[in-house]
Amino acid sequence: MAQEYSFEEIEKYLSGDMEAGEKQHFEKLLSTDTGFARQVKEHRQTHELVDLYARANIKNRVKSIHDKVKAEQKAATGGFSVMKIAASLALLAVVGSLYFYTSYNYNTQHLASNAFEPYPNRFRTMGDSQEDTFARGLKAYDLQDYKEAITQFSQVTADNEKYLDARFYLGVTYLSAGAYAEAVSPLRLVIEENSLYESSAKWYLSLTLLQLDKEEEAKKILQEIVQEGDVKSQPARELLEDLNSGFRKLPFVR
């Protein structure tokens, strides 16, 4: 029975390489001899196991390629990647710089301070005592001794409230010293008197108001300066542009 066909011959049959006549004989035996049929079945099962093993190996390979593709897709669309971290850091740097730049530079007080330049001392020769006091004030002002300057200018204005030069310098000195609340009244008075300092006084008043967070009023005055076209119209226009800048709409800019 079974011994009639060798392993190699059964292999030949299963591989489809057996000649027709021999195959007929083989199949006849297969249908009549149960022992032989079982032997062939076992042989066939080894083939099935080999197929299964090959399939498992190919599938493993396919799975590892699929995992690689997924990882690539994840890297390209989401998840953490070196590129993404680098981009985040770059964005953080930009936002950070923007934050510091705008929160510092577009801050109202900074805009006002930046626009501020001490009014130059235009007086050289003095005669009477009032003028001596005024001159001492100017000297202290030049030396940035604001306390002394304020004392002298206040003295002059107390003696003569129409002494607009002294009032003007008193206002500017208060502003220079950071005493913003005190700067407002002398500057307003100079503006009301329509003195030659009017445009400059408006300019310094607007800077003072900005320091006091009275932005709307400051802007109104700056617009006047621009319209009047006097000495401070150019810096007033520039300051208005900065005050209306989009950067100032950022939540962290006051």
Next chain:
Amino acid sequence: MFKRKKYNTEALISAIKSGGRQEEEAIGFLIEKDYGKIENLIVKRNGSVADAEDIFQEALTVLILNIRKGAFKGESTVHTYLYAICKGMWYKRFKKYTRESDHHAGMMVHDLDEETPEAVMLDEEQKSLLHQLFDQLRENCKEVLLYWGMSYSMTEIADMLSFSNAQVAMNKKNKCLKQLKKLMGEDSKVQGLIMALDVNEI
């Protein structure tokens, strides 16, 4: 992500037959192009993403084997073929699921084509048993049988494993198969695996 080469069916068949790096590129292309559709198909029909991945990988395996055997010659496009295999495999697996539990009852299956191969579902224990069995084979029998199972020709096997010719490779394959048959007969667990395969009707 680097840009992948595009393939038509003919180029895919040729790349997969070449094996190695070219085959890997072609498989990567098929995964990128076709997996999304298959996931949709299976998830819509009550499957999970894990089911979709498993079925798709199984279908790609069948495609690769059929290309090697010459059973797939590009009568339809590779994409249509893959879709059909997946659909059929999912139908059969789903039927098995519903036999095991009524959880998924009510799924519409009338439109599914039964003329497609079945996924061989081996659990982890069966997989490890299979690998243990082949690991016991001596010399390079594991490789010989693997390549033979992958439908490489005897000439190709001789070339890959440095045998002097195809006849030597053929003799070697027969010896290895005998060895495997002997191991199978000795191992009752393997008998259990074979019984399970019979139930699965490969």
